[in-house]
Amino acid sequence: MEEINLDCLVLIFNVLIKDEKSLHSCLLVNKKWCNIVVPILWKRCFLGEINEKLCNVILSFLPSSSKKLLSNNDIKLPSLTLSKFPLFNYISFCRYISPDDVDKIINIVLKNLCNDHRRNLMEQEIYKLFISQCKNVKYLCWTTRQPLTLFPGASIFFSQLYELYINIDSVNSDALYELAQICKDLNTLSISGYCNIPNLFYLIDAQRNLKKLSLHAEVDEKTGNCGKELSKALRNRTTINSLYLNSIDNIVLSSLTTLVNLKKLTILHWKNYKEIQQYLAIYEFPNLQQLILRQGHLSSFKEISLLIEKTMGNISEIDIVTINKTAKEAEILIKAIVDNCPKISDLYTYIEPKDFIHVKTLLLNCRFLRIIELRSLEFFINENDNNIGDELLDIFILFSPKSLDNISISGFWKYSIDAFNRFFEGFRKRPLQHFNIIFDKLSYSNITSNHKIIIRKYINEGVVKYSSC
Structure with a gap:
């Protein structure tokens, strides 16, 4: 019988990656299959699965x-711990390194003892091992104070x-500068901590093809230097298509106007809503x-609507959970x-009962809607609004896309019991x-x-399959 091409075997085994039992069986077929399967199994190792047996194998690679x-x-x-060098250099196949896995190895060895000196030494040697042996790591979570560079x-x-x-609270300015000199091809960069390290600018600016940037950081308001440097680093970063900002100041927000290829924008926890509306x-x-x-x-919904009006019709998700209860004119957003x-x-998003009629137009024109969440802008109960929600329920029954x-x-x-029953009966043939x-x-x-x-x-x-009630 003709042998299967090696490239075909690689494709087949990669499809079986979620079925480890079958892959383990493939290990035993012959040496050729074993040589292909072992790297595939180990490249997804270190995903919260560290146990004593795996720990012993990892520690076997520590140099004398x-x-x-x-x-x-x-x-x-x-x-x-294995006394002889294993058949494969398993460590070299790993693609992910997380601090949680390192902690698990340390806890297995030190039995959860809290001796800072010994834990530090153990952590140091494990990271040295990974950095020297892992030639194909694609993801790293750096929350340690070890000088990894x-x-x-x-x-x-x-x-x-x-x-x-x-986490920039764990690194010093020199380490970030050194990192910027040797790490230039990131696709995704996520930064958290108190943003007061000047060389953060160099790390972002050094990236040649950065696509996703997440800043979960508090900017140092005392000096303002980091905000200015971040702003410089973001300017003309035309490769970025996904940006996540959490607690970032207005200096940074002002630099986003140059991100012309942005596909996903997330902004959380801003302090000055007047500036964010302006931008x-x-x-x-x-x-x-x-x-x-x-x-x-x-x-106001006006500024969000203006932003939406300048897009090219490719928006698939709008998530607005930021509106002040005194905001009005929600229909402007729905129309946009x-x-x-x-x-x-x-x-x-948010609406008022007077906007229910615009929900009808929304359902009729946006036929790919899969999820809709409508919060109330009202704060005080109007006793005259008896069963005002019935209108909304009837609109969903009559005009919802499949x-x-x-x-x-x-x-x-307020919803009447009859309208509630009518609503669910309306979805009996197309369950929610x-x-x-x-x-x-x-x-x-x-x-x-x-x-x-x-x-x-x-x-x-x-x-209905699931409900919060």
């Missing part, structure tokens, strides 16, 4: 100098990184596909979505995956035990 250093400092390696093999190790998460009005991201604004206090977002699938199977509505609006009631902690809820009984009834009958 490391073992002697640990022994001299009263660190006893497990007796089951100074370890043997660091230049090769960091030059091949694809994704880096770094939203002037931003132009024609290729934008996802817009997420959360945990701020925007007082209707006119400019024919491909939208996920929508999270794709819409996840509906969340505010518990602030989710039906949720949003309970605003600051608002009174009009959802009663009778409403919940109805929801439970239709869950039991298969009309």
Whole structure:
């Protein structure tokens, strides 16, 4: 029988990556199969699966100098650690390194003892091992104070990184500068911590093809230098298509106007809503596909609408959970979505009862909607609004596209029991995956035990699969 081509075997085994049992069986077929399968199995190692057996294999690769250093400092390696060098250099196949896995190895050896000196030595030698031996690592989470860029093999190790998460509270300015000299081909960079290190600019600026940038950082407001440097680093970064900003100052926001290829923009926790509204009005991201604004206090939908109007119709997700309860004119946003977002699938926003009629237009024009979440802008109950939510429920029954199977509505609006029954009967032939009631902690809820009984009834009958009630 003719042998299967090696390239075909590699493709087949990579498809079986989720079925480790079958892959382990393939190891035993012959040496050729074994040589292909072992790297595939080990390249996804270190994903929270460290146990004592795996720990012993990893520690077997420690050089004699490391073992002697640990022994001299009263660190006893497990007796089951392999005395002979294994058949494969398993460490070299690994693609991911996380601090959690390093901690698990240390805890297995030190039995969770909290001796800072011994833990530091153990951590140092493990990271030295990984950096010197792992030639194909694609993801690194750097939250250690170990000087990783100074370890043997660091230049090769960091030059091949694809994704880096770094807590800058754990590194000093020199380490960031050194990192910028040898790590230039990141696709994804995620930064957290208190942003007061000047050389952070060099790390971002050094990247030649950065696609995704996440800044979960507090900018140093005392000096303002880091904000200015971050702003410089972001200017003209035309390769970036995904940007996540958390607690970033207005200096940084002002530099986003040059990110013309941005497809996903997420902004959380801004402090000055007037400035963010100003920037939203002037931003132009024609290729934008996802817009997420959360945990701020925007007082108007107008600026968001202006941003949406300048896109090219490719937006698939809008997530607005930032509006001040006093905000008005929610219909401006709905109209902008209707006119400019024919491909939208996920929508999270706020409306008032007077805007329910615009929901009808939205459902009729955006036929790819899959998820819709409508929160209430109202804060005070109007006693004249008896069962005002019935209109919204009837609109969903009559005009929802077939794709819409996840509906969340505010518990602030009043719904009659008859309308609730009518709503679920309307979806009997096209069951909902989710039906949720949003309970605003600051608002009174009009959802009663009778409403919940109805929801439970239709869950039991298969009309709804999941519900927050």
